[in-house]
Amino acid sequence: MDFKSNVPIYLQVTADLKARILTGEIHPGDKLPSSRELALSYEINPNTAARIYTEMERQGLSYTKRGIGTFVTEDTSVLEYHREQELKRILHAFTSELKSFGYDTDDIPNLLKKYSEKKEVTE
Amino acid sequence: MSVTCTNITKRYFFKTALNNVSLSFEPGHIYALLGPNGSGKSTLMKILSGLTSKDNGEITVDGHPFTYRDKAFIAFAPTEFIFFDYMKIKDVAAYYHDYFKDFDRACFFQMIHEFSLTPDMKVRTLSSGMLAKLKIAATMSRQARLLLLDEPLNGIDLLSREEILRTILSHADSSRAIVISSHMVEELEATVDTAIFMQEGNLVLCSDVETLREKEGMSIVEKYRQIYGTTTMKEAI
Numbered sequence: 089m090d091f092k093s094n095v096p097i098y099l100q101v102t103a104d105l106k107a108r109i110l111t112g113e114i115h116p117g118d119k120l121p122s123s124r125e126l127a128l129s130y131e132i133n134p135n136t137a138a139r140i141y142t143e144m145e146r147q148g149l150s151y152t153k154r155g156i157g158t159f160v161t162e163d164t165s166v167l168e169y170h171r172e173q174e175l176k177r178i179l180h181a182f183t184s185e186l187k188s189f190g191y192d193t194d195d196i197p198n199l200l201k202k203y204s205e206k207k208e209v210t211e
Numbered sequence: 212m213s214v215t216c217t218n219i220t221k222r223y224f225f226k227t228a229l230n231n232v233s234l235s236f237e238p239g240h241i242y243a244l245l246g247p248n249g250s251g252k253s254t255l256m257k258i259l260s261g262l263t264s265k266d267n268g269e270i271t272v273d274g275h276p277f278t279y280r281d282k283a284f285i286a287f288a289p290t291e292f293i294f295f296d297y298m299k300i301k302d303v304a305a306y307y308h309d310y311f312k313d314f315d316r317a318c319f320f321q322m323i324h325e326f327s328l329t330p331d332m333k334v335r336t337l338s339s340g341m342l343a344k345l346k347i348a349a350t351m352s353r354q355a356r357l358l359l360l361d362e363p364l365n366g367i368d369l370l371s372r373e374e375i376l377r378t379i380l381s382h383a384d385s386s387r388a389i390v391i392s393s394h395m396v397e398e399l400e401a402t403v404d405t406a407i408f409m410q411e412g413n414l415v416l417c418s419d420v421e422t423l424r425e426k427e428g429m430s431i432v433e434k435y436r437q438i439y440g441t442t443t444m445k446e447a448i
Contacts, residue, residue: 091400091401093400093424093429093430093432093433094424094428094429094430094433095424096421096424096425097400097401097421097424098421127380128377128380128381130401131373131376131377131380131401131402132380132401132402133241133380133383133401133402133403133404134239134380134383134384134385135239135240135404136401136404136421139421
């Protein structure tokens, strides 16, 4: 994984794991790797890896069974909440980029419609 | 094993190689020791490994003054070529085994295998990348509490550098401190948890790198640029 320079790595890996959970690559209830295994698979410092599960737990995405390991939450309301947050994040990034290029946000539905029509034609 | 330097000073004739440097190395951490050539990185490592004497200051190990006994727990990989070129890799293992009580042969051959080297290869025939790997394997196979790796990534190709960093990570554990000096600042970004910046013998900054990113929004590379003063193209515009 390529890391952005100005964001803590533990947050970047947390975001990556979150995305893998929300896109269904990792399932609710799945056992997550130990923090040592996590460090090796992402090629990151073990102390950074240890912080990832603290952060995941803080966000309600995982829980720890003592002596057994860390698991993805099965709480659908938490996953739904994070799904909504991700949608907001994507839309925010999308609209603010359009804005910076001078497009009117009210015009977005039209822009999208035009774009998908064109796409159908070229396909 | 926790190693603490307090006000370490070292002079070579008229040049001050280290000036009042105070630092601590704690088990379970991986440190990047950074700075341009001549900033005192190698001198610090040589003093910590007991190869050079300091002029002033104090080194303590777990609270007691540093003595020759503590040297047994410190492994140092200098930048220089350190093997006899008539040896085979397996002879290097025997040699290290004779020299160091804490040398773990099984660990060494495992690492050699991971690096795609074989025990029968002759040191003389190894490429510089292979030599760098051999040096890492020999040093890290000691069950030392403080590992000092001076420029382990210097002069070797990208893939070998990645292999070496991966090996360092997989052999890091909560009982040992690892110090890596390097000019390949960018490649240490995810590997280390603490960055030490040196300049002309002075300690400029010792910082947790995640804190650096979180509080200042700066990577190690960006902090490096800020400290050593090159402006980026973007800033120049």
